[in-house]
Amino acid sequence: MTMEAKSLVKPLRLGVVRFLNTQPIISGLEVCNDISMTEAVPSSLINLLESGEVDAALCSSIDYQVSSMPLVILPAPSLGCLGATRTVRLYSSRPFEELEKVCCDSDSHTSVVLLQVLLREVHGCRVTVLPFDAAGRNVEWPEAVMLIGDKVVSASPPAERYPYQMDLGEAWHSLTGLPFLFGIWLAGADLDSDDARRIVSTLDRQYRYNRMHSETLVGRESRARNWPQDMAEDYLSSGIRYELGPSQREGLDRFYELAAAHGLIEQHRPLRFAGE
Incomplete structure (x- = not known):
């Protein structure tokens, strides 16, 4: 792609959370010319998505069920756990x-x-x-x-x-006996398929880069948040899980099923992933 063509690519607008556990996914994206990020607490990100202020957001997973907006889940690094989450x-x-x-x-x-x-x-x-x-x-x-x-x-x-x-x-x-997903990347169902692929590719690439440089990231972020470094390292390496595979999907669907059974959500929407 030529420099002129790159300059014509519209920036991807992402809604993000600045917790320690999100840093392996988003740290470094702020210097990318084709990315703009808006920070908010998890409960506010769905509002940014619904209002059209962002193209995708790392939302509370329950928002997939309760939003009035048709949504898709992006198959990108998510925030989950398999056991104790600690936070x-x-x-x-x-x-x-x-x-x-x-x-x-x-x-x-x-x-x-x-x-x-x-x-x-x-x-x-x-x-x-x-x-x-x-x-x-x-x-x-x-x-x-x-x-x-x-x-x-x-x-x-x-x-x-x-x-x-x-x-x-x-x-x-x-x-x-299942994993749990607290945060997932959501986008409007009408998001352009090329933009969805760009977002997923960008998040995957940044996550892999940050995992390769985890020692630097953990040292910097633990000091900024007043966490003991060894605790932060253990938390990010084993407490929080970033996979979004079959078992995570099963856990997510089971959560939605139980929430609906207890009347905590009005309906149980089937999982719909971008590109599937």
């Missing part, structure tokens, strides 16, 4: 079976639905979910709270306040 956690001062309400971090849609599925399936309780601004918290810690993201490590509540804790990824794996 999606329920803290409770009472046994889970006794809970009536849980204050939930407003940064994620998926985790709120997953929490309700787990409490109903495993502990037989239905809770009222209350929004909780963990970033701007200026009140006492509530009786039960769910947090997501880097704050679970860098700004976790006092352990003595919460003798009962649940890692949601670990609880899901214990229940189903």
Whole structure:
């Protein structure tokens, strides 16, 4: 492709999250001339996609089911786990079976639905979910709270306040034996097929590059987030999984099935992937 032709290629507009766990996917994309990125918390990214401000976004996985916009899933590196995730956690001062309400971090849609599925399936309780601004918290810690993201490590509540804790990824794996996907790349169903391929190719290429230079990335990002470097390295190498293969698809569909069975989503849309 000539320099003139490259200059005519429209930039790909991506909605991204700047958590530690997204860095292996997106770190370095900011210097790409054909990429523009808009940062937001996971729960806000679907709004950027629906309003046409971005072409694709690393959305909360439940948004595929609840969005009014026809969507496709891009087969690109996603945010998942096979067991403990370490950054999606329920803290409770009472046994889970006794809970009536849980204050939930407003940064994620998926985790709120997953929490309700787990409490109903495993502990037989239905809770009222209350929004909780963990970033701007200026009140006492509530009786039960769910947090997501880097704050679970860098700004976790006092352990003595919460003798009962649940890692949601670990609880899901214990229940189903399947991986869980918290974040997936979504795009409008009308996204141009060439643009979809460009996005997937770009994300795959950047992910492979960052994995080859993981030591540098982990050192830089752990310092920026006040994480112990060895913890950050272990978290990114074994806690978070980036695959989107058959078992991940099965886990995602099982999550949607249970969410629908418990009335947490109105319908169970079949999985639709770009290019398939």
